[in-house]
Amino acid sequence: MSAIKSSSRKKKTTTESGTPKTELKRMTVEEDDFDFDADQLKQRAPKKQRSTFEDDFDADLSSDIKGLMSALHQIKEKAQKDGQKKKEETISSVATEIRSKFDELKSKVEKERQNFAKALSKSSREVCKENPHLKQTTCKNFSTLSQLNIKTPLSLRTQCENLLKNETSKFQAVYENFCKDKNSHLQALKDIITKYEEEKERLFMRYEQHRKKEKSMISEHEKACATKISELEESLKKKKQDDKTFSILRKTLGSFLDNASDEDFPPDD
Template sequence: MKRKTSGLDSDVSESIEQSIYANINRLKSMVEENRKFNKKNEETISSLMSQIKSMVDELKSEHEKNSQSLVKLLQQSFGECENSGNATAKFHELNEKCCEDKASHQQAHLQALNDIISKFEEEKERLFMQYEQIRKKEKSMISAIADKVAKLDKSLKIQKEIEEEYDILLQALCSCL
């Protein structure tokens, strides 16, 4: 025997199905948004790493140029010192100056590199915190959707019980008539 359902039962079923589909679509959208965010984070980190590598390469190049200039200066100075009677004193003076300049350049390069790394770490931490916030939001939304689905499931069970009781009453009424 086919169950007869009223238009109201059909509307409730459609409404429940639409609600479930809407929640599933929203969940799919959230997952896709999270994937896009993760991809954006990867691109940002990759870009930062590329910038850091470029800066380090630039610093190395500048250091090599400075070193070559210092060697040329030393050679010129050494040549001048050989021509003068006080070559050893001038050589030691130039050598000390070169060592100081080299230490100064190295310190400046290290400071620049530390600044870059510090900025990278700050950006990484900011992105990680953003990611954690999105994960918490996703979990709470998934939990809320799960609660709604559980309530809808319970509502469907109650509706089925009502329909079964309705069918039994209808059969009883038909048999009495």
Template sequence: MAPGEIPGADADLGLDLSSDIQGILTALQQVRKKAKTDGQKKNEEILNSVKSDILSLADEAKLKSDKERQTLLKAATKLAKECEASLKAEATKYQSIYEKFCKEREDHLRSYEDTFSKFEEGKEALLTRLEQQRKKEKTLVSDLQKSCSDKIAAAEEQVKKKSQEDKSFTMLRKTLGSFFEDIED
């Protein structure tokens, strides 16, 4: 049995039916192609519509952006002119102050040098006094050390003497103690 044949039908009927089915299949394919073509046309129409909407939006955005740029450019130009005028005024003030400073600078430098000179003289006098004070302190410390050494030596001598006296006294007591013991016996 061939594809497209109906089982149990006669061969003529089968051929007619087969050609009818083939015709129907061909018609369905044409309908499908047409639907596909119509779908593509519809998609193209949608895409073209979206494309024109996007281009329109882009043109509007560009116009708006150009207007905003022009507004910003005008504002920047105005600000630059104001800034330039302000800078010129400040430069004039600065020049005036600078010239005044230059005139007074010599007086200030002279005053500075006088002050520095007085400071140096005062510093030298203080250094001299400091050196004298150090010498006095060294002498005082040396004298104090000598005095302390003498007192320590005298104290050691007294302790030594007392220690010898204590030993002599202990010896005397022992001697007297043994003497009295001998007398009692």
């Protein structure tokens, strides 16, 4: 700071040394500047020492700060390297754990898939044995589904979805045919029931007519039988009366006939 002030003073003196007025002014200024008392000199001396000490302190402080900054920078780089290394170790350990879990899951899925394929193959064989009327294509589709050997779940899902779509379309066609056949059979059954009801009504009417006819015939036959019975009774009564009359006549005639006896005329029943 003092060096800067002295240089500014020198510039002032050099710039103002042109005319007598400026020279006189310069002389008065210099006298004013150097006219100090003892206290001012005492105060001026420590200021210069202080400024040099401050400059030295600033230089040392700046060098210390630079060293500290470089040390901090090195510590930061080392910390970053250590952190990066720890991150890499952590990531590698997590990746290894995930890979092991994925391998376990893959083996488990493969095992379950094989068990499912075996169970499906067994069930398809049992279904085909129990239901021999099933089409051969259905059993073939069951066996194809059970014999799938797929390494990735995505391809397994795709093939299963395709097979399911095919089977669904076939089932839909069979269901539509079944609905058509069901409707036709239901209509035929309704027609049969309607015809049966009509035939039942017709037969019931014929039965009623036949029953009435039988009743009338039976009543007529009863009347005829009653008439014949009454006529027979009348004829029997008349015959009995005739027999009595004949017996009386015979007895009367026998009394007049001497040679006649009762043995010649057998008694009436």
